Amino acid sequence: SEKYQLKTRDWDAPGNLVDYVTRVNRVRRAHPALQRYDNVRFYDADHPAVLWYGKSWGDDHVFVAINLDPERTRACVVDVPLEALGIAPEATYLMHEQFSDATYEWHGPRGYVELHPQRDPAQIFVLKQ
Template structure:
């Protein structure tokens, strides 16, 4: 682009262009964003920035963290594949005490974005995330 004299902006910069978008076109992220925003509304744990603890993962391309509501009744585990091109798998290591979970018992986590339920046990659990189909888990902890 051509810079405007005496300014940081560029002539015909995207900053100033209106682009027509087909929000219903196949492959659009509109359905994903709708589910994400619904989860944010329905889960108090996702409504604050002051409540985050990172969870160790065995793969550097996987980021995991735990969020909880002020009253301690809503716990969400977020697991993200940071690589936009490849599937990545990892064990994540949960802080059972912080999650209010007993040691040695099975428990369920529900992916509130994709409406799937997983049976987990103890603190080390496996995740597999493919950026094309499921780049993230938003897991609600179901206490036994």
């Protein structure tokens, strides 16, 4: 069976995921919410090709948007459970995107995400008050 064969890999070949996985692991290690398995909650995204979920632990609130379409850019509005996090529904807060290091100011319980399948098929946001 092929799955038991040793293969030589070119770790520098185009399409290699090593750098991407390294960045994901760096974010995971930095956030206690991402180190637990019993705290995932799925929330509404207004496009069926976007998966939106969050994980919280104490004051660490992390949200992840994933483009499930490998060919097209997907943009949508996502729900943020402000009241469940003890934040007023009309509040202004910051969402810090971990891969790009961009910070966005969001107002109220909905925010906008745009996911490009080749450049950023997923975004990881940390909510800052």
